[in-house]
Amino acid sequence: MLYPEHAYLPLLWMLREFMLQNNALLQKLKQNLRDTTPSVEGLVKGTDKSFGFLEVDASTSYFIPPPQMRRVMHGDKVRAYVRTENGRDSVEPFELVAPALERFIARVQKREGKLAVVPDHHAIRTQVSCRIAAEAKCQQADLQEGDWVVARLLSHPLPEKKNFFFGEVVQKIASAEDPFAPWSVILARHQLPHQAPDLQDLPLPSLEELAVGRTDLIHLPFVTIDSASTLDMDDALYIEAKADGGWKLQVAIADPTAYIPYGTPLDQEAQQRCFSLYLPAREIPMLPEALSHDLCSLRAQQVRPALVCQLELNTQGAIEQHTFQLALVQSQAKLAYDQVSDWLENTGSWQPETPELAALLHTLNDFAQARLQWRTHNALVYPDRPDYRFVLDPQGQVTEIKAEYRRQANRLVEEAMIAANQCAASTLAAAQSTGVFNTHTGFAEEQLQQAKTLLVAHGLYDAQMPAETLNTLEGFLQVRRALAQHPQGVWLEQRLRKLQNYAEIRAQADTHLSMGLPAYATWTSPIRKYGDMLNHRLLKQSLGLAESDLVIDEALLAQLNERRRLNAMAERDVRDWLYARYLSQPEQLACKRPAEILDISRGGLRVRLQDIGATAFMPASLIHPNRDEIVANLEEGTLLVQGQVQYRLGDTLEVQLQEVREETRSIIARPFA
Structure with missing residues (x-):
């Protein structure tokens, strides 16, 4: 029997109320269940399988089953419920704290x-x-x-x-x-510029206008010494031997601040970039090329405005006094590192064009050797490591990777620049009390005691001395020199490096412990570094030749430090890509290569291939067939196999490549058998 439609309404309302009440009860039941279920927070770690893990801390992780793994991504920070089934814990992510990707x-x-x-x-x-x-x-x-x-x-x-x-x-x-994707992709990844800035219709002063207030040093035969391909030449040198011994050195540095007023759009663009970016086979200047490669560059036979530091040094290489002045200079010759080094080392066919140039180079070399000895005894000098240069064909493919070692001409210029930067630091600290200072304050405060314990255990530090002494100039120098003489100094240095602060740019003078100097401020690369441009302006203020409206605040320091980090990451990423591309060739996989152990972890070894500079990973599974017989002692920096120390930080060994994948830029190595 059918009833009219309105006759069902009370029943429908009752059914609706029942469902709503039960839905609320169901929701409450679910919420109570959630509240009583244990939860954890951690980072999702993907695997090459369909499952993953949630890492809560260094010693705790949970299994993420495949159905749950499909709802998260490697690197996500999530909260998850802990479930226990058949005696095994797993997690079910329920809240996204921070996504891995944006x-x-x-x-x-x-x-x-x-x-x-x-x-x-x-x-x-x-x-x-x-x-x-x-x-x-x-x-x-x-x-x-x-x-x-x-x-x-x-x-x-x-x-x-x-x-x-x-x-x-x-x-x-x-x-x-x-084929040029590595450069484009990495620049896009780090949101870095792809080309030099425009000149922006900047009104450029004439040479006559620039000469006002500058000392005329055009008659002095300055020379530049750079790589043969360098276009942005920041520095030129002139030196005289003093009659009573020692030297009078003049370091002329290009003066882009003569063309770029503070606070102008082009200055703001340079401040945003902070540095020229040097990638393998590609340079992206901080300044427009019309300035960096031409008007500001100290090109041979061209008159240029410069900021000049005149140093007087004794026969031991110590700086006795220094002054700064604005000047006009003219480089007499563009010399190349390799040619000058060949001549100084009595190899090759290159010869200086004049006896005067030969005498100048000999005098510079004498100065550099004395200065190196001074730094060896009064500061810190580290063993040279090679730079690695990629040789590319027109299609962007790597044909060769060359190890380039520092030679005598490189050291000559380096010693002059370090001395000039010391002078800038002392001038800025005294006259301005502010500047752009490069600092390194030694061991991280929370790692000081661990560093002391390690050094005491190896007879390198007095147990009665407070740990804080390690972060004084005297204490740091003492430890560094003791390490250089210690039979296990290489791996101890690797371990101690992990306990130290990173170098940092600051507005007040502070120690640069890794150089062994009380203060250090670079001003010798203003075409390439915005911090050096700022120091130029501050040095001009100390001479009473510039306005005092320059502000170095925390935001600017953060920008300098962050951009330096990004540039370093970009260079590393392009190099890693090119290494993978080069080493994936069959003939490269078969080579036996010397390698140095850089890091030891539970998963294996990270090594540097010494012939080309690439970094490779050696998984534990390729070191020994039984993973349970391998123990990584992270405190001692050793890897034990069957209870015996097999590898130690800083050790060298011979390896062969096992697998190279360009798509992930991964290089896997194994011990050479």
């Missing part, structure tokens, strides 16, 4: 016409469905499989209660087959 570099994947990207990260293989961003200067049709893009994550499965990641493509960087 803006990221990725490669395009297309499946059935749908756009997706995979982040460029060795531990992330998660696919992110994408759309094209409104500001992107490309269309979906412009993107092909494997192209490089900048992407932005818009939604994450965890807070959105979805089962997929979603983002948008912001910019196309390079095509999949572009």
Whole structure:
């Protein structure tokens, strides 16, 4: 029997109320269950399988099952419920604390016409469905499989209660087959400029205007000594031997602040960049090339404005006095490091063009040797390490990697620059009480006691001395010199380095312990470093030749430190990519190579290939077949196999490459058998 529709309404209302009440009860029950379920917070660590782990701290991690792993990504910081089943703990992430990715570099994947990207990260293989961003200067049709893009994550499965990641493509960087992708991709990753700035219609003063208030030193035969290909020449040198012994050295430094007033748009652009960026086979100047490569560069036979430091040194290489002055100079010759070194070392065919130039180079060499001896006894000098230069063909492929060692001409220029920078530091500290100072304050405060314990255990420090003495100039010098004589000094130095602060740029003078100097302020590379431009302006203030409106605040110091870090990371990343590209060639995989152990962990060894400078990882599984018989003693910096010390930090060994993958820039090595 059918009833009228309105007759069912009371029943429907009762059913609705029952469902609502039970839904509320159900929600309350679920909430109570959540409240009583233990939870943890940690970082998601992906694996090459479908599962992962949640690392809570250095000693605690939990298994993330595949269904849960699909809702998170390597590097996500999450909160998760801990579940126990069959005696095994696992976790179920329920809250995203911080995503691993926001803006990221990725490669395009297309499946059935749908756009997706995979982040460029060795531990992330998660696919992110994408759309094209409104500001992107490309269309979906412009993107092909494997192209490089900048992407932005818009939604994450965890807070959105979805089962997929979603983002948008912001910019196309390079095509999949572009041989120059390493440079473009890495610059985009770190959001660094791709080219030199524009001159911005800057009104340039004439040489006559620049000459006002400057001493005319054009008659002095200054010379520049740089790499043969260098265009941005910051420094030129002139020296005379004093009749009573010692030397009078003049260090002329290019003066870009003569062209760029403080606070102008071009000055602000230089402040934003902070440094010229030097990548393998590519330079991105801080200043417009019209200035850095021409008007400011101390080119041979060209009159240039300069800031000049005149130093008087005794026969032991100690600086007795110094002065600064604005001047006009003219380099008489552009000399190359290798040619001058060949001549000083009595090799090669190059000869100075005149007897006067030969005498100047001999005098500079005498000064440099005395100065090096002074620093050896009064500061710190470290063993030379080679630089590695990539040789590329026109298609951007690496044909060779050359180890380039410091030679006599390099040391000659280096000693002159270090001495001049010491003079700048003392002048700024005395006259301005502020500046851009390079500092290194030694051991981190929280690591001081550990450093002392390690040094005492190896007879390198008096147990009765307070740990704080290690961070004094005298204490640090004493330890460094003792390390140089210790039979285990190499690996001890590696361990102690991990306990030290990073070098830092500060506005007040402080010690630079790793150089063994009471203060240090660079001003000798103003074409390449904004901090050096600032010190030029401050030195001019000390001479009464500049306005005093210059402000060095915490924001500026943070920018200098951060940009230095980013530039170093960019250079490292491009190098790692080129190393992987070069070493993936079959003939390179077969080579036996000498290597130095840089780091020891539970997973294996990180080593530097000494012939080319690349860093490789040697997993424990390739060191010994039984992983349970390998123990990493992180405190001692050793790796034990079957209870015996097999490897130690700083040791050298012979290795062979096991696998090289350019797509992840990973180089895997094994002991050479």
